Amino acid sequence: MNMDSIQPFKLERPATVAEAAALLAAQPQARLVAGGTDLIPNLRRGIERPTVLVDLGAVAGFDAIVASDEGTWIGAGARLARLATDSALAARHPAIAQAAAVIAGPGHRSVATVGGNLCLDTRCVFYNQSEWWRASNSYCLKRGGDVCHVAPQGGRCHAAFSGDLAPALLALEAEVELVSTRGARRIPLADMYRDDGAAALTIERDEVLARVLVPARAAGRACAYRKARARGAVDFPLAGVGCAVALDAQGRLAALRVALTGTNSQPIVISGTDALLGRAVDDALLAALGKLVQKQVSPMRTTVTQSNYRRQVAAVTAQRLLKELAAGPAK
Numbered sequence: 001m002n003m004d005s006i007q008p009f010k011l012e013r014p015a016t017v018a019e020a021a022a023l024l025a026a027q028p029q030a031r032l033v034a035g036g037t038d039l040i041p042n043l044r045r046g047i048e049r050p051t052v053l054v055d056l057g058a059v060a061g062f063d064a065i066v067a068s069d070e071g072t073w074i075g076a077g078a079r080l081a082r083l084a085t086d087s088a089l090a091a092r093h094p095a096i097a098q099a100a101a102v103i104a105g106p107g108h109r110s111v112a113t114v115g116g117n118l119c120l121d122t123r124c125v126f127y128n129q130s131e132w133w134r135a136s137n138s139y140c141l142k143r144g145g146d147v148c149h150v151a152p153q154g155g156r157c158h159a160a161f162s163g164d165l166a167p168a169l170l171a172l173e174a175e176v177e178l179v180s181t182r183g184a185r186r187i188p189l190a191d192m193y194r195d196d197g198a199a200a201l202t203i204e205r206d207e208v209l210a211r212v213l214v215p216a217r218a219a220g221r222a223c224a225y226r227k228a229r230a231r232g233a234v235d236f237p238l239a240g241v242g243c244a245v246a247l248d249a250q251g252r253l254a255a256l257r258v259a260l261t262g263t264n265s266q267p268i269v270i271s272g273t274d275a276l277l278g279r280a281v282d283d284a285l286l287a288a289l290g291k292l293v294q295k296q297v298s299p300m301r302t303t304v305t306q307s308n309y310r311r312q313v314a315a316v317t318a319q320r321l322l323k324e325l326a327a328g329p330a331k
């Protein structure tokens, strides 16, 4: 991997989220940095060239995890290592701890944050490259070029959203709080994304993701996260699945939410699962879920792994997770 030196920048260290938002509002070239495990490699590759970095590392209380009547609030500054090992959180929402535990490596997780993971740039084998590599290939539509090397006839970027936390949180119907100089607003996490690899986040340039709410109603759901990856460790998901389930007294599906990452330009919640409610989790139901997933994922040639494999592994991973969750904890 070829890494270049980083362009000079000014570093700001706000003490509050409001100060961070004010710095973003005042300086259009400013970018937020949290753990820096995604942004810094992108700076070294010349993919991004901000003149001001607003470091969130000194924001007081930014990493708080607080249980309330509404649910569990997770500060955007909470480190992934803590998420992976917080036993109270893992008992309530195992999918979150499971997702955090399989992100990057232990060193990354000790500094990487929830906010950085949810606001991760999309990825593509033609994009996550050094400056000279991208220049030799005339750049691409996402940055500096005219053509998408993945789908040259189309006019959009298909880079894949590959953050692991989003599907776990989406399965649990999480919401996010965004702060700017205009105030705070709360939106479903699902609304924070759009299907565009070049601009996958809907949040405004001057907004800070302050915290995430996992609603109280999600606490009654059995949930899990699993990813398929080329290597067994330190690797982005080829497909990652978050699944949350409730069964009625007869063992029939009472609630089901399945979300995916790694296959589309945004993390997606699989639609059509309501039609499966009231049924037993048997082979026919699992086949129906597999079809829903296969239809709604759209992996493109953004990784060295074939798209069709990613489509199939997404469906099979979702089927296995649901089957295991419906069977209950291993006796």
Ligand SMILES: Cc1cc2nc3c(=O)[nH]c(=O)nc-3n(C[C@H](O)[C@H](O)[C@H](O)COP(=O)(O)OP(=O)(O)OC[C@H]3O[C@@H](n4cnc5c(N)ncnc54)[C@H](O)[C@@H]3O)c2cc1C
Pocket (backbone or CB within 6 Å): 031, 032, 033, 034, 035, 036, 037, 038, 039, 040, 041, 056, 076, 077, 080, 102, 103, 104, 105, 108, 111, 112, 113, 114, 115, 116, 117, 118, 119, 120, 121, 162, 163, 164, 165, 207, 208, 209, 210, 234, 235, 236, 237
């Ligand atoms: C070798 C390697 C392997 C990796 N493997 C994985 C993996 O398996 N799964 C995975 O999901 N990721 C992986 N990553 C990417 C990255 O380490 C993680 O996604 C990490 O969680 C990013 O968090 P961060 O705090 O370091 O983000 P940063 O790099 O600090 O920021 C990432 C982006 O989010 C923005 N941002 C940060 N905080 C906020 C906020 N509060 N509000 C608004 N915007 C914000 C930044 O401006 C930037 O655009 C890997 C990275 C490396 C280098």
Ligand code: SF4
Pocket (backbone or CB within 6 Å): 123, 124, 125, 126, 127, 140, 141, 142, 143, 147, 148, 149, 150, 151, 156, 157, 158, 159, 197, 302
């Ligand atoms: S999908 Fe196309 S435009 Fe987007 S990063 Fe890859 S090559 Fe570039």
